[in-house]
Amino acid sequence: MPAPDRMLTYLQQATMLIRATPGRSGHILELDTKTCTELLVAGDLHGRVAHFQVIIKTADLAENPTRHVVFQELIHGKFRYPKGGDKSHQVVDLFAALKIQFPKQVHYIPGNHELAQWTNRPVLKGNENVNVLFQEGVTEAYGKEWGPKIYAAYLELFQALPVVVRAPNRVLVSHSLPSNRALPSFDPERLQADTLDPADLQPNGAVHSLLWGRDTARETVMAFLEKMDADLLVSGHIACEEGYRTPHDRQLILDCAENPGGFVMFPTRRRMTLADMLLCVRII
Secondary structure, eight states: OOOHHHHHHHHHHHHHHHHTOTTEETTEEEOOTTTOSEEEEEEEOTTOHHHHHHHHHHHOGGGOTTEEEEEEOOOOOSOBOTTSOBOTHHHHHHHHHHHHHSTTTEEEEOOHHHHHHHHTOOOEETTEEHHHHHHHHHHHHHHHHHHHHHHHHHHHHHHHSOSEEEOTTSEEEESOOOOTTTGGGOOGGGGGOSSOOGGGGSTTSHHHHHHHOOOOOHHHHHHHHHHHTOSEEEEOSSOOTTSEEEEETTEEEEBOSSSSOEEEEEESSSOOOHHHHHTTEEEO
C-alpha cells in the first residue's frame, strides 16, 4: 500500500477524473464507438484483489487504447486484517491508481454495498455490520490520523460514480434493476442529475431501487431496458455458482466474488444477442 498521504491524493484525483470522464451526463456514462471499440465488464469483486489483477492483465489497456473496463461493487469482502478490519478498500485503491493511469478507459459503477456505505445504512452479514468492518479496515491500514481522511475520500468517490454505463451497441451495464413493483415509478431522468437528490438514495428512490432490486423476470428486464433505451442488460448483484448466469435472452449476470469468477469482453461496434455475449464470457 502507498503512504497514506499519497493514497489520499490518488483517491481525490480519481474522484475528479470520474466526474470529468468523457461521455458523462449526470450519473450516466455514454461510451461512443470512436473511443470504445471493446468493453470488458467484471462481476462483483467484493475485495478480490487477485481477480482484479487478472482482469487488468486481460484488458491490457496500454496496448488496447480503445478497450474500456467497467468494475462493479468492489467493497465488503471476506478478507480481514489481523485486528478484524475489512481489506476490501484495497481494490478501490487499485482502481484509483488505474483510473489515474487510464482516465478515459477505466470505470467503476457502484453496487448496493457502496450505496449503503456512503448513505450509512448498515448491511448485516451474520452478526457483522460490514459497513463498520470496512471503516475499521481503512483505519487499520492507514492509521488513526490518516484513516478518517482516507475513509471520507472513499465516500466522496462512491458518490461521484456513474450508476449505469451505456455501450454504443445498446448494451446497458448496471449493477441491478428496479423490481417489478418499483419499476413504474422509476424515472431514468433522475440519474441525469450531477448531484443526486437524497430521496433517490432512499428505499423506492431511483438509485436505491436500481442498485438493490433482484427481479430477473424477463418482463421486468424488458420494461427496464425500454425505459433505458437499450437491448441487453449486463448486471451483477446475484451470486452465480459458475461465475455468470443467464435468466433469459436479455440479461447476463456476472459474479467475480468467488471462484470461479466471471467477466465478459465484447465488441461495441455491432449489435449483440445474448448468444453473441456468451461467446465473449471469460472465467477466472
